[in-house]
Amino acid sequence: MRKNIAILCSGGDVSGMNPALKHFVEYALKNSLNPFFVYDGYEGLIDDKIDKASYCDVAGIINKGGTKIGSSRSRRFMQKKYRAIAKQNLDHHNIEMLVVLGGDGSFRGMDIFYKEHGVKFCGIPSTIDNDIAGTSYCLGVxxxxxxxxxxxxxxxxxxxxxxxxxxxxxxxxxxxxxxxxxxxxxxxxxxxxxxxxxxxxxxxxxxxxxxxxxxxxxxxxxxxxxxxxxxxxxxxxxxxxxxxxxxxxxxxMQRGGNPTVYDRLMAYKFVSHAIDGLLNEQHDSVICYNDGGFTHKSIQDVAFQKYQLDSELLCHLQDLYNV
Amino acid sequence: MRKNIAILCSGGDVSGMNPALKHFVEYALKNSLNPFFVYDGYEGLIDDKIDKASYCDVAGIINKGGTKIGSSRSRRFMQKKYRAIAKQNLDHHNIEMLVVLGGDGSFRGMDIFYKEHGVKFCGIPSTIDNDIAGTSYCLGVxxxxxxxxxxxxxxxxxxxxxxxxxxxxxxxxxxxxxxxxxxxxxxxxxxxxxxxxxxxxxxxxxxxxxxxxxxxxxxxxxxxxxxxxxxxxxxxxxxxxxxxxxxxxxxxMQRGGNPTVYDRLMAYKFVSHAIDGLLNEQHDSVICYNDGGFTHKSIQDVAFQKYQLDSELLCHLQDLYNV
Amino acid sequence: MRKNIAILCSGGDVSGMNPALKHFVEYALKNSLNPFFVYDGYEGLIDDKIDKASYCDVAGIINKGGTKIGSSRSRRFMQKKYRAIAKQNLDHHNIEMLVVLGGDGSFRGMDIFYKEHGVKFCGIPSTIDNDIAGTSYCLGVxxxxxxxxxxxxxxxxxxxxxxxxxxxxxxxxxxxxxxxxxxxxxxxxxxxxxxxxxxxxxxxxxxxxxxxxxxxxxxxxxxxxxxxxxxxxxxxxxxxxxxxxxxxxxxxMQRGGNPTVYDRLMAYKFVSHAIDGLLNEQHDSVICYNDGGFTHKSIQDVAFQKYQLDSELLCHLQDLYNV
Amino acid sequence: MRKNIAILCSGGDVSGMNPALKHFVEYALKNSLNPFFVYDGYEGLIDDKIDKASYCDVAGIINKGGTKIGSSRSRRFMQKKYRAIAKQNLDHHNIEMLVVLGGDGSFRGMDIFYKEHGVKFCGIPSTIDNDIAGTSYCLGVxxxxxxxxxxxxxxxxxxxxxxxxxxxxxxxxxxxxxxxxxxxxxxxxxxxxxxxxxxxxxxxxxxxxxxxxxxxxxxxxxxxxxxxxxxxxxxxxxxxxxxxxxxxxxxxMQRGGNPTVYDRLMAYKFVSHAIDGLLNEQHDSVICYNDGGFTHKSIQDVAFQKYQLDSELLCHLQDLYNV
The missing domain is CATH 3.40.50.460 (Phosphofructokinase domain)
Structure with missing residues (x-):
């Protein structure tokens, strides 16, 4: 039987989420998985805004900023009782795996959810701030x-x-x-x-x-x-x-705009590697980009560390501005 | 003998000035006039930053924001003695006619200059604020x-x-x-x-x-x-x-950007009509755009009136925002 | 009782149609009319792809190219029997008035429809070719x-x-x-x-x-x-x-792109004047833009004339390229 | 005594050359080198179009497509006698080091020049085709x-x-x-x-x-x-x-456009590494970008190999288009 996999966006949206959604649907289907959308982030998990996704849902969105499925910052998801409801909703749809586009706060929440309920997930670092430890690039930058x-x-x-x-x-x-x-x-x-x-x-x-x-x-x-x-x-x-x-x-205005080619290509690659990981025993990870390649890292190594600015860039700053 | 004509930019620059400069050179030459540039606005008039202009000077600028010849706000030009120097400089170059890209303050200054020294000029309304009376459109808007x-x-x-x-x-x-x-x-x-x-x-x-x-x-x-x-x-x-x-x-950022087609075309038309006017007994005017056509108006009707917002637009505001 | 009014796009789409749709809904409601969309042009009239439209339908489209309601070139609408079906569909929805975004072919078709069945309409010239007689501007240019x-x-x-x-x-x-x-x-x-x-x-x-x-x-x-x-x-x-x-x-690529401010504003004005006309005894007209203002013209004066290039532009061509 | 270093563009220009020129001047000065421009590529080497460069020469070009110093495809440089002239010109200006923005043809030419006359150089791969072996990225792509x-x-x-x-x-x-x-x-x-x-x-x-x-x-x-x-x-x-x-x-149109942030940053890094290499015993190399880092490679490994498309991309092609 085909397994079910869902995707959601959490926190501030970024340009590149829509291309990620498009590729998520296509790549899931190609891997014989049924793709689902969770609307409005963790809020939608709790409120059961969960739907099957098809090619039609992602037609014409690859060149649009924002995210078609909405995003949210959820306070409720920080409470055990709401996470229990979220788990029930996922069970109801028979969804075992989640791809989460978000930042480190979102990943920490998901980590707790995994530990409590065993819902496998893979995070994709998505923030224009580029301030997530463990990856040199975040979607949208x-x-x-x-x-x-x-x-x-x-x-x-x-x-x-x-x-x-x-x-x-x-x-x-x-x-x-x-x-x-x-x-x-x-x-x-x-x-x-x-x-x-x-x-x-x-x-x-x-x-x-x-x-x-x-x-x-x-x-x-x-x-x-x-x-x-x-x-x-x-x-x-x-x-x-x-x-x-x-x-x-x-x-x-820094958060919007049609996604650039780089963000579309990174969306493509992040999603492919996220799904590959979930299908290959990565159950509680973030997919990170460093030195031109992708690796899965633990939440510990990503969401509980402080991001450090690239030292080469800092040198340039020093050179140029004598600080 | 060919007559000499100069152009200058006064006040804040706008996108569309560069296409205006390009067409100024071409249209002057076509009308058997020698084109000159005055650099840095009225300051340049006073400091004799005045030079012959040729096709080469305007190559590759039609798609650039800002103004190649600089602009300025000149306090000195408000003093009689500096205007006298400006007049000497123009005489030295044998320049009889000026095209002035600027706002109403610039036109009032030029009006005084004309009345004192008889230097013919035609103003082209240029400001992103679109706040000049007598014209429905200002270059750059x-x-x-x-x-x-x-x-x-x-x-x-x-x-x-x-x-x-x-x-x-x-x-x-x-x-x-x-x-x-x-x-x-x-x-x-x-x-x-x-x-x-x-x-x-x-x-x-x-x-x-x-x-x-x-x-x-x-x-x-x-x-x-x-x-x-x-x-x-x-x-x-x-x-x-x-x-x-x-x-x-x-x-x-509202002042820059590559000039749109509309601003390039308006630059083209404003300049043509300005030069046509100067060659046809308009000696102290601003070229204005209303109802799809161009007319020369006196400084009195342009620079000494308060701009009124288009009443149709105001109705729309009322409709939409219930004010 | 509130009257029903519909809008459709016919022929090639242009950037500016979406802002027109948005304003159509808003302006119809403001005038106590019920707005309807006809999807896929005259084909949709025949196939009864007609639906009520609301604010929600036009949220977030003002900055998008193309047309949300589709367009078509319809051969069937050239046949009497299909026009009769179209009329039945309109009657079924109680729609008395149509706004048609299209070119002169579309207007000629509508003219026949009006003469046969009395369905009032107002055409809005919409083509990037800017080749419609009677108006100096067509939406999308x-x-x-x-x-x-x-x-x-x-x-x-x-x-x-x-x-x-x-x-x-x-x-x-x-x-x-x-x-x-x-x-x-x-x-x-x-x-x-x-x-x-x-x-x-x-x-x-x-x-x-x-x-x-x-x-x-x-x-x-x-x-x-x-x-x-x-x-x-x-x-x-x-x-x-x-x-x-x-x-x-x-x-x-010349047909797409986010609509410019000028096309959005023209969409706004074309639609306002079209609806105003339909409410004021203009039953078979095209709303045209000339010399900065809008007038309703008969189909005869628009769709049965050959477009002439603006003579001033032709002069410029001659000046610049010695033809 | 300060050493002299020059930069030139060869072959088709790309967006990113202007930011490279700007950083070349700044980084050379910071490293106590005198920067020179060679205009019009190898043709300019032969015709002695070589000039000192300063901050002023690179003001306001960082956001412009094309290259301020011109480029060329030179047949003469393929002849020994013209290369001898080129060498004389460089000697005359006391220039010992060259940075060459170009493609593999340009690098092969430079390699011969180095072997004949000992003029040290470092190539920066610059072509929108992204078809240079040994580097995963070429400036302008x-x-x-x-x-x-x-x-x-x-x-x-x-x-x-x-x-x-x-x-x-x-x-x-x-x-x-x-x-x-x-x-x-x-x-x-x-x-x-x-x-x-x-x-x-x-x-x-x-x-x-x-x-x-x-x-x-x-x-x-x-x-x-x-x-x-x-x-x-x-x-x-x-x-x-x-x-x-x-x-x-x-x-x-694929060759122009304001350089993106990525191309500006890559220009910055390519130039820094090129100059660093020349100052550190890299005398006949191309600076290449792979796996997130920069390495100098021999002309042999770059300009005499056939470029291979990234295998991951090829897989995607296969996945998507079943070829």
Whole structure:
């Protein structure tokens, strides 16, 4: 008899989830599994929003941002009694295996669920923050970086006529990855991230000298997780460096956009490896990408560690911004 | 003998200036005029940054945002003595006619210059704010609107998974055009602009009811010129409507981006009509676009009037947002 | 009692139809009408694919290309007996008024239907070819032009390193509008359209001279409707001008893409005016856009006339390309 | 005394060259080297188009497609006497090291030059075809894939209303990489590449059945290097499958476009590793990217081997398209 396998999205959605859903259906069918969708994340597990999925359900979604099956942050799933209900729902549909697109919080929840009820799962790291330990890449990051790029490129077009500093806030929570890569690839003059202590005073002299030498504008990329508010950085430019400053807060536009080719291909590969793992005795793992290859890692090694920024990138930061 | 004609950009730059420069050179040559560039706006007039322009100078710029010849806001040009220097510089190059890409402040300055020194000019309304009286369209607006659209579309992709209100601030100074058109064309749930008084209380009940009926998110587009800060609107959503809110401040990304086809075509037409006017006894005018056609208007009718939002658009606002 | 009104798409779809559907539902409800969708064009009329439409049906489509309700080219609707069935279906749903997004063929069909059965309708000109007499703008054109622009801009980036001629074919059937505007706004060196006779020989000498003077590449925009195949133009470059040539056929990518702001706003206005007309004794008309305003025109004046290219544009063509 | 190092682009340009030039200047200066540009590839070496480069030369180019310093295919450089001239020119500028952005032909030429004259160099694989042995990634591929994606996404928007097959030709010469990844990430129904023999007959039955079962359209991605012309594939759809077909030839638009974040970051890393290698006894190598890391390889291992498509990708092709 064919086995049943389900997929769900948990936490914030990212571009790349839709291509993942499409490939999930196709790859499940190819492996003689019946694919199911759980709608609205763990909330849907509890509320039995679980349905069979077919080719038709994933037609025309490969190029769309967001996730067709919804996502959620579930407080209820943190309670034992709701997890018991979730288990009943899965049993009702005869579902033994779950693929979970989410972040480390979602994986920790799933880990508990596995230990309590034996529901096998494989996590696929999905967050634009790229802040999950154990994997060098999380689904959605590339699309997000390219949205940020487009925004910064547009600002750059106009920057020189204004004689101003442009202070641009990126997402990332406690992780400076988005800000750092954006700064490197846009040639920004300043990059501030939570991982690296900074002292604005050290830039003051240098920036004043650059203005005196003819520099017309500054691009500053700051991660939302730094200790100061983006408006304080703008204020510093105005008061200490002596140049008018303007703020851009990119906000949730960083979460959307049509998925890039890289995110579609990674979605494809993550899903293939996740299903392969579930069919081959990986019952409580996250599929991780490192050094060009995929490996299953334990929840312990992924969701209970602190993410470290790539040391090569940190060196570049140091080189470029003398921090 | 061939006459000399120059072009300059004044005030904030907009996408569409580069295509205008390209067509200026081509159309001047076709009309047996020698084209000149004045770099860095009125500052360049004063500092004699004036050069002959040729086909080579405009190769490959038609698809670039910003302006190749720079722009500026000049305080010196408001003083008689600097205008006298500017006049000397123009005389030195034997330049009799100027095309000025800018806003109403720039046109008023040029008007004084004309009255003092007889330098003929034609203004081309250029500002993303679309806030110049006498013309229904200003160069750069379409590109700006499409940049805003792309940002809002990306937010919309992700909006439904979050159960949040997204409050997006657009530019426009005292004019709500960008915000209003963006709201209409993105299907936003709220639109606040400086021209129309609003009372947040009137939305409170309705928005709460919509949430109770299943609505997952709100898009709110607010113009930078409204009486409250965008963060206060977000706060209102959180405290009064009872939904988490996030802020996006688009900032100067609205000023850049590759010019759209519409802005390139308008650049083409504005420049043709400006030069035609200068060659046909229009010596102190702005070329305006209304009802699908172009007419020269006096500075009085353009730069000394307050811009009024299109009444049809205001009706739509009323229809959609019950204000 | 509330009246029922339906909308359908006929012929090739265009970007802008989805925003039109969204506004149709909203504007119908606002005017106390019950909105219906007819799926798959006239085929759906015959096969009774007709359904009530609600806000939910149009959520999240404003930023999508194509049309959510499908379109078709129907041969059956050209036969009296199928039109009789269509009428029965409409009667069954009590639908008295139709909004038809389509081209002149679709309008002629509807005109016959009106004369036979008295079903009131208003046509909205929708085709990327912009080849409908009586209106200066057809829904979808702006999006299409911007897709073409993006393609040409990408070719321009790379053009100079190759020493080649790039021959780019645009759509447009018998109408050169897309090719002509694309050429003007991309600074192409050659533009060939069906409306204007050309003689390649006249360019030969000039192009050879330009190569001798250092020109590295040519961009040629040709409309699909010209007498020669795009490959023959490439061959001419290679054999007569003496420069390697490469062909790009844009094809149906010109029909898709997220609708631009201009197309969304035009969709909005076309639909408002169409419904207003139907409610005000316009029973057999097409809503047309000229000189910045909207007027209802008879089918005779729209669908039985040959479209003429804007004479100002033709002048530009002549100026630029000496034809 | 500071040493001199130069960079040049050879062969077809790719998006990513400009960010590479920017980082070259910055990283050379940081390593106490004097950076030089060689304009127009090996032709410029022969004609002494060699100049010092500074920060100013690379301002504002990081987001531009193409290459600011030009590129060329040089026949003269294949002759000993011209290479001798090239060597004299380099000596004249005291340049000891070269970074070469190009393909395997360019690297073979440089290898001869090194053996004759001892000019140290490091190659950076740069071609959208991704067909260089020894490296899994060539600069420019990601940008190219995303341009193709945008084109296919636009076609997909409109595909379902037409009941047609869309046959899209990608570049790649003898390599099917672009076509294969594009097909996987766009969910195409057919993918034909030169590396894998195909038999159209095998698809005929299945495609007819799919049409009978309700399929409205087909997307077919074909690589330019297959044995048949793209038009023959379209003809096959019309004559054998029985569905109207339309052709899109993407052509050189695949070579342009603003470089993606991935290509900018890879440009950054390739250049850093190339210069590091030259300063550390790598005198005749290509810097290659595999398994997430960079290694220097000999010309023998790169430019004299045939590129093999990634076997995992080939499996996917087989899975999806039963070839």
């Amino acid at each position: 590339d699309t997000s970086l390219n949205i940020i790029r487009t925004a910064i490129d547009a600002i750059r077009d106009t920057a020189s006529s204004f004689g101003r500093a442009f202070v641009i806030e990126t997402m990332g929570r406690e992780c400076g990855y988005l800000a750092l890569v954006s700064a490197l690839t846009s040639g920004a003059e300043l990059c501030l991230i939570p991982e690296v202590p900074y002292n604005l005073e050290q830039y003051e002299e240098s920036f004043k000298n650059q203005i005196a030498a003819g520099r017309k504008y500054f691009l500053a990329i700051v991660s939302e997780g730094i200790k100061e508010d983006v408006r304080e950085i703008a204020q510093w430019f105005e008061e200490k460096v002596g140049i008018e400053a303007r703020v851009t807060i990119l906000g949730h | 379409d590109t700006s609107l499409n940049i805003i659209r792309t940002a809002i579309d990306a937010i919309r992709d992700t909006a439904s998974s979050f159960g949040r209100a997204f409050v997006i601030e657009t530019m426009g100074r005292e004019c709500g055009y960008l915000a209003l058109v963006s709201a209409l064309t993105s299907g936003a749930e709220l639109c606040l602009i400086p021209e129309v008084p609003y009372n947040l209380e009137q939305y409170e009940e309705s928005f709460k009811n919509q949430i109770a009926a299943g609505r997952k998110y709100f898009l709110a587009i607010v113009s930078e010129g409204i009486k409250e800060d965008v963060r206060e609107i977000a706060q209102w959503f959180e405290e009064k409507v009872g939904i988490e809110a996030r802020v996006t401040i688009l900032g100067h | 702006d999006t299409s032009l911007n897709i073409i622009r993006t393609a040409i801009d990408a070719i321009r980036d790379t053009a100079s390193s190759f020493g080649r001629a790039f021959v780019i074919e645009t759509m447009g059937r018998e109408c050169g509008y897309l090719a002509l505007v694309s050429a003007l706004t991309s600074g192409a060196e050659l533009c060939l359209i069906p409306e204007v006779p050309y003689n390649l020989e006249q360019y030969e000498e000039s192009f050879k001279n330009q190569i001798a003077a250092g020109r590295k590449y040519f961009l040629a925009i040709v409309s699909e409707g010209i007498k020669e195949d795009v490959r023959e133009i490439a061959q001419w470059f290679e054999e007569k001008v003496g420069i390697e040539a490469r062909v790009t056929i844009l094809g149906h | 990601d940008t190219s894939l995303n341009i193709i994606r945008t084109a296919i996404d636009a076609i997909r928007d409109t595909a379902s209303s037409f009941g047609r097959a869309f046959v899209i030709e990608t570049m790649g010469r003898e390599c099917g990489y672009l076509a294969l990844v594009s097909a996987l990430t766009s969910g195409a129904e057919l993918c034909l590449i030169p590396e894998v023999p195909y038999n159209l007959e095998q698809y005929e039955e299945s495609f007819k059945n799919q049409i009978a079962a309700g399929r409205k359209y087909f997307l077919a991605i074909v690589s330019e290097g297959i044995k048949e012309d793209v038009r023959e594939i379209a003809q096959w759809f019309e004559e054998k499958v029985g569905i109207e077909a339309r052709v899109t030839i993407l052509g050189h």
